[in-house]
Amino acid sequence: MKTVVSTLNAKYIHTSLALRYLKATSSDFDVLIKEFTINDPSLEIAGTLYDLNPDVIGFSCYIWNIEETIPVISILKKIHPNVRIILGGPEVTYDSEYWLQRVPEVDIIVRGEGEQTFNKLLSSIQTNQSLHSLNGITYRDERGEIQSNPNAPKFPLNEIPSPFRFEEDLPDLSKRVTYVETSRGCPFTCQFCLSSIEFGVRYFDIDRMKDELTYLMDHGAKTIKFLDRTFNINRKYAFEMFDFLIKHHRPGVVFQFEITADIMRPEVLEFINENAPEGLFRFEIGVQSTNDHTNELIKRKQNFNKLTRTITMVKDGGKVVQHLDLIAGLPEEDYQSFRQTFNDVFAMRPEELQLGFLKMLRGTGLRNNAHQWGYTYMDYAPYEMLSNNALSFLDVIKIKRVEDILEKYWNKHFMDYTVNYIVEHIFETPFDFFQLFGEYWHQQKWNKIGHQLTDLFSRLYQFIEKHALHHADIVEGLMDMDYYLNFRQKPRNSWKQRGIEHQEKQEIYEHVWKYYDFSEQGYTRKELHKHTMIDLLSFDIDEYLQNGLVKETPSLLIAIYSPEGKKVEIKKGSIPYPLKKLPNGRQASIQYWSFHHIV
Template identity: 35%
Template sequence: MKILLTAINSKFIHSNLAVRYLRNFTKDIDYDSKIREFSINDREEKILEEIINEKPDVVTFSVYIWNVEMVSRISNLIKRVDENIEILYGGPEVSFDSAKFLEENIGDYVIEGEGEKTYRDFISFKLGLINLNDVRGLHYKAKGKVYSNAKRPLMSMDELVFPYEDDENLNNKIVYYEASRGCPFNCKYCLSSTSHGVRFLDVNRVLKELQYFIDKKVRLVKFVDRTFNCNHKFSMAIWEFLINANTETSFHFEISADILNEEEIKLLSKAPKGRFQFEVGVQTTNDDVLRNINRFVNFSHIKEKVEELMSIKNIKQHLDLIAGLPEENYESFIRSFNDVYKIKPEEIQLGFLKLLKGSSMREEADKYGMKFSPYPPYEILETNSITYNQLIKLKKVEEMVDKYYNSRKFNLIISYFENKFKTPFDFYYSLGKFFKKKGYFNKNIGNIEYYKVFLDFNKEILNEDNSFLIEIIKFNYLIFNKKRGLPEFLRNGIKKEEEKKIKEKLKEKYSFKEYYLEKFTIDIEKYILNKEILKKESYYLFDNTENYISINASDIE
């Protein structure tokens, strides 16, 4: 018997944790299993062909809101090609109303909830060792009718088998890991609120398993723990181990900032820069709205801890906001955005409320006049506090923030505009409206155009001269892009004769095979330090990294 453990990930660089758990939890059983990973960007015909070529008896799918519709279509195609291939579903998108999902979709089995033990018993059933109705946590279809077995209690984390193999190639992959399951909080929009309590792996086992990623030189490990720092002793032990590790691997954690204590922040201040990334779910800075979603915390407490982490300057922070929360109107969300923006974290994520199947937020939808898409990912369309058109405006802002702010490649340009608008939101909204007017949302524009758009925006919307802005754009462009072949609209700097003379004077000090020389008409360093624009000729060298060197006037006179 051959079972194909199939994952359709949201991106090529992602790795699927669930199918690896299933494989390794049953590796002692004598059956043929294989993992195949695809992405939602792959053609369905290609996925189908590769699945059929494996000649499986059973195809399992790990199902999420981002892939459920694609999984459903591919399952239909599999059955059309070979009706004898059985299909087993599992994952968060099929764990609520599992029987209904099986009734409405092509397929034979659904695992409800945690899959490891149910999958193991399913294998035993397929091998003739136990009866089908003894597989707890399984729903199955027989002669067109769906049957549901007894529910399965949650397992001990200590029973889990480490999901990765010694010879596994994880190069250029984002690798997922969990040290705990469950969440101590009860946020209404989250599926973690449907189960209570938190289960932890033994901390010594966690440290041993993290060493595996360090030895593999994995680029990024993302902990999937819902609130990693809910147990201070546990999180401290792991952070201390990783701080002292000799590694270039980065580790990403979802944390609740407000519960960080002084001891933890003191420890985190010792972390090498880039070692840790923290994702902080702010969601809203409106304390009344926070209480509506069962988050009994004040934004002022979150802000205090986030700013403490900002002050130690070694941890990248990603702050989340959610639009469409109960009783948060458009003006309140704008205040939330401006509040978070003033903190200046490395990333700001503007998300939109998703009313997940099984969440208490979906059950209360009518109470707040919530209309949402019946199709995955079940995103909010409007509430009694915010309209559809207002949410569409926020989506334009979200795209601008993600492209320009979160990429960190336009910081000097953004700082030029921030003071020209009343609030940060006003800037991004105005930029989003400009994008829409130009039709940029409906076509692919190149990297160079993302810089050039600011010149058009400045001239058409602000009616201002571009002579200073173009210098800032050119400098910002040269930091993050190829130094040779400067775009035509930025070629307003050094003349060839002047360039030749300067290079002759500097040739003993710098190799111009490695450096690109450019001239500017403003004092760039003064602008970087205090946003002051001072007319002054300045010269800089740019290498193939993000570094640059200021040339002293005395060196070229």
């Protein structure tokens, strides 16, 4: 009996740990893993699976792939009517009878943890046994009627064989994300999350997991993401694992964890800050909301002061990249309350801030009680909320425009100096900047066209000229610096049309050459022209970089790039240089310049 287990990942670099668990647990059967992405055409996926001529196909289903999986199933049953179609995964575990009714081509649904159930199911299919006594499934009986058997009991996690030792996975380990888990379950009861439905936390043996991680690193895995819902809930286990990874990691590997920040002990953070190499760890922290009443309604316990302490300690340590999550649309959090939540969290300047919207997942408390808060939401996955009694659909659309600008102008880190100045000196709060710019972006219809890096700069400058013209000169200077920081080699063009005239640039180069021996850096006069960009700033760049103060004393920024594209240090110096006229026509005298290697 030939069995294929398959799924549609969100991206090619993702891998499905679930499929590998199923294959490892069902080693007595001929099980083949086939992964696709949600962007692959349905007919192409179905054709690939048809060519394998399987007797059984199992699909792992989630909110991001269920709607793309259904057309594949429909095609398969038409071209291969005798194949058994089995679904599993969190999306079909709840309301499983609904899924069998909606997708008549599906024969069986495996609910909950499927490893042992799937193995028993394959045995029953192969021997043509009745399914009425197999726990953990919903299926169609001989008469075509839908039957749901009791849930399967939990089992010790160490009974699952290793899912990481398949030879076919080794060539791509370095190119894709490797998912692991050290535990299952979550002690918290957040009503928007599926983990709130299960009770208790079970662990894999830590020595086994150390061995698994060593194997993965030895065979080239570079990005290893832990799927534990709260990695640090068991302090001893988490600390021992952090210590192991710090001592035994391989160069270039990154470990990603989902942690609960307000229960993280300061001594653990101090240990990481003192011992971990920079960039080894990445923390994902779900803040979701800073509204205490909202958190109480969704049964979410959160101490924001302790959470802030953790995030600040991690940021000050400079070793760990932090990704913080917010959820718009939670009960009783209206537009102004969410504005406050956003500002509370953005004040900590996380490396990444993801603004998501509430998904009304099947089986969760929020979906079951949606009427209580007047929720409307999408009928099909991902079941995103559209409105509730505190947040109108118009409010939702406005916040989506905040999300768009946040992703383009903060999470990408194309212009950190510029954005930090804008949110600190121009607008009342960071949220107001992202909101107003989001509205302006939409009004200009830029959401309907693509953009390159230069477009991001020019469009932001256009917005600043419109809404804060008296800050435009300073913003322009910071954008110059940010723009050059995005390149390892001299960019072909500036982001702006205007600049210093060619003849004046020649005079500046000649004057600068007299005061600084560029030959020590390996540059001739010709190479200095070839590998530099020069701009006139309206403020004292050194004062701003060192103290964050805007002193309106013009200065020159010369960006020098290494011919080999190598990264070199930022260097500062000053050279007296009287410049009689600024490019915009105003008179000024520049008493010094700042020389920066900025790549």
